Amino acid sequence: MSKAEQHILKNRTSKWHTDHILCSNDMIRRCLVIFLNLIVLVIIVSFSLRQEINETRLYIEANLNLIKNTTDSLAYRNKRYANTATKAIADFDKHNKQLQVLADIHYYPDLKEFGFNRGIYPNNLFNGSLIGPGFPNQLIQKDTLLFAVLDELWAEQQVHPVMYNYYYVSHALKYFYLSSKLPADKFNTTKEYFSTDFYYKQRSQSQPLDDLQKGMYYTYPYVDFFSHEKIITIKSPVYSNNKIVGDIGVDIPVKSLIQSITLPEKLKSSLNFYLYIKDKKQKIEIYDGYSNRLLPSIPVHTHLNNNTLIFADISPWFFVNFAIKIAILGISLLIILNYMNVALKRHKFQKQRYQLEAYTDLLTGLFNRRVMDTIIKDIVTENNKNGQPTALIIFDANDFKIINDTYGHDIGDLALKHISSTIKDMTRDSDICIRLGGDEFCVVLPNADLEQALIMADRLELAIFSGYFCHHNIKISISTGCTVIAKNESLHNALVRADKILYKNKKNKAENKKALQQQLNNYIFKSPPNFPKKE
Incomplete structure (x- = not known):
């Protein structure tokens, strides 16, 4: 993502965005998402199962206490009758x-x-x-x-x-x-x-x-x-x-x-009741609700009297069935959440795409004039705060109207695409290439002085003129105007100054074109400008 695109989306994207290998690799990212979903599913099932076990045990214990209360009531009545x-x-x-x-x-x-x-x-x-x-x-x-x-x-x-x-x-x-x-x-x-x-x-x-x-x-x-x-x-x-x-x-x-307790039939069929005599270590069956004992049961008990306990063993399959239902529910919920997440990401991507398209020229793929009033101003202000210069190159196509009138607008469009693709190839990622309108273009060079801007302008002139852009074997040349935005200077004033330089140079377009052809004939190519690496 270029610096300009970052500025366009800076208020609309998360500040925690991370270009990590786990996020950039599609296969690893999918595996990570599956792993995280499994962890969430395990947590949901474990928490729900724990809650269900605790609540079921408390419910059964309350029912066992009801049995104890019933026998205690009979015992105290019996004592009163004896008295x-x-x-x-x-x-x-x-x-x-x-x-x-x-x-x-x-x-x-x-x-x-x-x-x-x-x-x-x-x-x-x-x-x-x-x-x-x-x-x-x-x-x-x-x-x-x-x-x-x-x-x-x-x-x-x-x-x-x-x-x-x-x-x-x-x-x-x-x-x-x-x-x-x-x-x-x-x-x-x-x-x-x-x-x-x-x-x-x-x-x-x-x-x-x-x-x-x-x-x-x-x-x-x-x-x-x-x-x-x-x-x-x-x-x-x-x-x-x-x-x-x-x-x-x-x-x-x-x-x-x-008989003194009322349990749901499904739960009752998952319980085994028995009495346990402590001093005799004797087990007396009362009710057998299940017989599958592959897994250890979950016991719940209460004292019937000092020496006798009443137990209820809960079948583990009762909770296995519950866990399966929760897992199915959890998977359904995760599918819905993941679908919503994908839909939100698509919406976010589409929204960003529309936002970028609003600042993009459809023909050339360069930024349009809108960035001058928003993004460029922010970048210039940021560079001024950091004490870094910002250079401008303004150029337009020479004799573009003649090409349109002679060969048609389709060929004119090919000329504009040739210019735009060349400047995109020749500039840095931090440079901002703009189509101002018609055949007029602008390149904003952050952290570049006037000398570097002039070298870049010469390179662009030579590169654009060096190749044919259509089957008619015609070339197109450009005229450029370079300037550096002064501190506390408005962007408009800098553009006006660069535009004046452009039209001054455009008066010598014939001589410049001959010089470019001479360079091509003599295979004289200027070395690229030595721009700072920091962007």
């Missing part, structure tokens, strides 16, 4: 003689059990079922009052999405009172149950003192003796005269724990 039952037993003991039996207790010979509401004898008004092995103890009659208290407690309105079942087990009298009515073919017990190790390990007397002081405790997940389901039981002790006489418990099937 109420303990107070009721104490009241019954005070009024023992005045109490009445509220229901008959039946014996079932075929089952070798006692109880009521088992679907064999007509049901009574209690909501639950009484079940015990062998013959009923007469003291159980007094506990029918406790059953009424428990029915009232368990009838409280509770909104819990998990499945659960309350019961009361009497360690003293060896029976169960269930919160719902179960027929004999659904639930049975035996005398041996109350002598098994399982029973003794589950009862409150076998629990640590700290758990008893809290008023509740969680059992390990176990297979229920009667329903054969894997369950967790939350128990609270019931006291009489400061001794544990029974437990109120709530059974929660392990499989139903995830």
Whole structure:
């Protein structure tokens, strides 16, 4: 880009323009653009994937905490029920003689059990079922009052999405009172149950003192003796005269724990839920949403109680699918951005082209007269500030009208193109070649004095005259006028002075033409002027 072009576009191009090998080499530039696009794509996918993983983990952790809150709610209710039952037993003991039996207790010979509401004898008004092995103890009659208290407690309105079942087990009298009515073919017990190790390990007397002081405790997940389901039981002790006489418990099937949360089906199918017992290092499956384990899963967990954790393993393929979608979206976005960038560059190039065309002569490709009022003034002012001279050469074609009239305007145009191509070849990159109009031209020589301008003028005269420019084998010569723009002198005054010199020299055009022909005949060529290299 010439100095004049830089001045034309100086307010319209980026000041950070760099002619670097990475920018100038087309292949390297394309590879660099692809590399930068890949980096941007990786950053977009990585950032989005990280955000998605964090948000998904927080979302699942919140749902796991919802399970914990549900079980905690049931645990605290169960503790309250046990405290109420303990107070009721104490009241019954005070009024023992005045109490009445509220229901008959039946014996079932075929089952070798006692109880009521088992679907064999007509049901009574209690909501639950009484079940015990062998013959009923007469003291159980007094506990029918406790059953009424428990029915009232368990009838409280509770909104819990998990499945659960309350019961009361009497360690003293060896029976169960269930919160719902179960027929004999659904639930049975035996005398041996109350002598098994399982029973003794589950009862409150076998629990640590700290758990008893809290008023509740969680059992390990176990297979229920009667329903054969894997369950967790939350128990609270019931006291009489400061001794544990029974437990109120709530059974929660392990499989139903995830019913307390609502997850999108797509996410749920990418999760595996399980319980982990810390001291036993035991893993208990709850829900299997996926089976592909080629990649490591992303675990999320929360404490169900002090010894039990509930885990949710997130399938990595859930995030792989997300990353693919983000990558496709990112690629689409980068394609759009790159297209916009190319369109903007084309627009910018087109705009610069129009700007240069506004200052360019269409026939010769030289600058037109407009640069005199804008660009040249700026260059002269800049050179004056730097203490550098600026020379002018003004010239026009001799007998140009005769060529036009004799051979036509097409030949005249060829003459002008011959002149313009010659001066472009003979001048420096920093020199500004201008077609002022018609057959009149001007060359602005920054950082050149008068002597250098005269040498350049002689060279131009000889070079232009030395060659034929059309098939008619005719030559064209020029007359020149040189001057140096004085400091604080206007460009107009310098042009007027150079123009006067031109017309003075034009009076001797015949003699000059003969001298040029003589030089050509004698092969005498002047050496090029010794211009400074700094531009």
